[in-house]
Amino acid sequence: MRYSFKNPFELYIFHMVNKDNKDNKTNLIAVVQVVSIRYCNKMRKSIFNRILTAFLVVIIPLYSISLIIYSIGMADLKESFTREIRTRAVYDFKSLESELNHVIGFQRDYINKYNLQILSIGPSSLSKFNKREIILDTKRSLCALKDMSPLVEDAYLFIPSINKIISTNNDYSKLKEDFFLASNDSTADKSIISFLNDTLYLNVQFPIELTTSLKTPYFKIIVELSRNSLEEKLRWISPYKGGVILLDSLNTWQISSHELNSSEKKAIDEIMSKKLTIISDQPLNIKIDKIKYMVIVQQSDLLGIVMVVYIPVNEIVGPLNHLTLWFWIISLGAVLFSTFFSYWIYRILIIPLRDLQRGFSQVEEGDLDISLPSNNSSEFQYLFKAFLRMVNKLDNIIHEVSEQKTRTRYAELKQLQYQINPHFLYNSIFNIHRMSRRYKDEQLIQFTKRLSSYYEFITKSPQEILPLKDEMLHVINYIEIQKIRFGERIRVSIDDIPGGMDDFSVPPLIIQPIVENAYEHGLKNTISRGILNIHMKKSAKVLSIVIEDNGCDLTDSILKDMQARLDELTDLDDYTGLLNVHRRMQLYYGNEYGLTFSRSEMGGLQILMIMKEKEKNAYG
Structure with missing residues (x-):
């Protein structure tokens, strides 16, 4: 029987099975446990956590840098707006002061x-x-x-x-x-x-x-x-909400850009009470009735007037607040996207891995009846199918090895049935051989020698494989025994073993039973001119052996029935030995190897044996 392995995992498992057949399933489960435990330990490190951590390690610094850049940019924009407002206020106040000084200068000239x-x-x-x-x-x-x-x-x-x-x-x-x-x-x-x-x-x-x-x-x-x-001039100085007030340093009179409300009047009184009439490079900030104002104060010592520009801070940062809102919306969107991405990774990666882990756990527990999702269209579908194929192959290996053991034991039992008392029979044949030598009966000497060798071969400790030359020596020994029985009625032709194929590995007793079948069924009733041919042919690493006879008892219906039962692996009644040989060849070489029945050109049965060359100590 032929086995093909697509990864070292399967080959290692089969090697462990071949190493000791006392308990094949236990060996398989033990090997799978070693591999699956190692795999599961890796899985328990949580791939999802590592992926999520790596994702956060990348995203958090990027987001932090973006937040810092945003904060710096917002601060620069606020400072730029503030500087622009102050510059405009200072320029407009100087312009007003210059215009009034120009009028005063005309008065003084006049x-x-x-x-x-x-x-x-x-x-x-x-x-x-x-x-x-x-x-x-x-x-x-x-x-x-x-x-x-x-x-x-x-x-x-x-x-x-x-x-x-x-x-x-x-x-x-x-x-x-x-x-x-x-x-x-x-x-x-x-x-x-x-x-x-x-x-x-x-x-x-x-x-x-x-x-x-x-x-x-x-x-x-x-x-x-x-x-x-004057009021129009003041309104033009500050286009923002808020206002501009022109007053004297003692606050005895005021002219404002618009009518002041109570909060604004309170703000002006607060400014003047704190004597905030000193020109400052930076605007002043005061809070009145929970409203924060930015205040710019300009004073003319020549005219004795003070100009106060007050603007609610919200009016300045209001447009920036939209940017802030959009920033946090984008940040929220990034969080939602990250959450969705993590969930997506969990769905497409972690869940399939957990399904695969569950499959390994089942194998670890000895349960080979595994089902995995079939609706996954990603690369995991290939992994699932490959894993299921591997598990099915393992299950088949277990059953095949178990069946091989059963058939081997059955063959051994049949041998024991034939042996009766192998030691007594072997010793009796040896005594007959000694007696024949005493009376110098050469034919009897050769017969007892062949028969002794035959029983020595089949009664020795069973072997899983042996060289082709040893199997052919046993076949030749059996044919020599049959020649004594049939005499010149059957002529046998055996090809030499092809060059380099003497050590070709074969299971024991796979050629002799076929030759025996030819004698017992094909040529049994042949009175004369019986022919038994054994041809061998090597092609690459495949050895073909053809065993054919010219028996006349084989009908087309019998031949068709034999081939059908061989394909279905059902008992062949008198041909059970052939089925045993065919199944053992399939178990050893692969399902595409074994026996094929056909009619020979001589009219009898032709059996084609196809075997492949095995590497030393390989089983699979």
């Missing part, structure tokens, strides 16, 4: 005009015409002052000595007399900007510095600032 000084100091020395000319020129200058900036609403000239107000349109109803009287106060020169009736005024007097002897200025040029223009 107060140095000689005609204006003459009008305020010595008006009595001027004629009406000259006074009118000076007044008209003053109005033209005031109109020029009014038109020089959109922040200027109107311009006035106040001469306390004659208690006269000159304006661009002779409309100074907005200016109450108290306002001009206040200019005579000793503190009037401390601030260029004045606030009256919700209106800001720029005041420049002549002389600029008063003395103890001159407590009242000769005249003042007063510029009324447009509140609407």
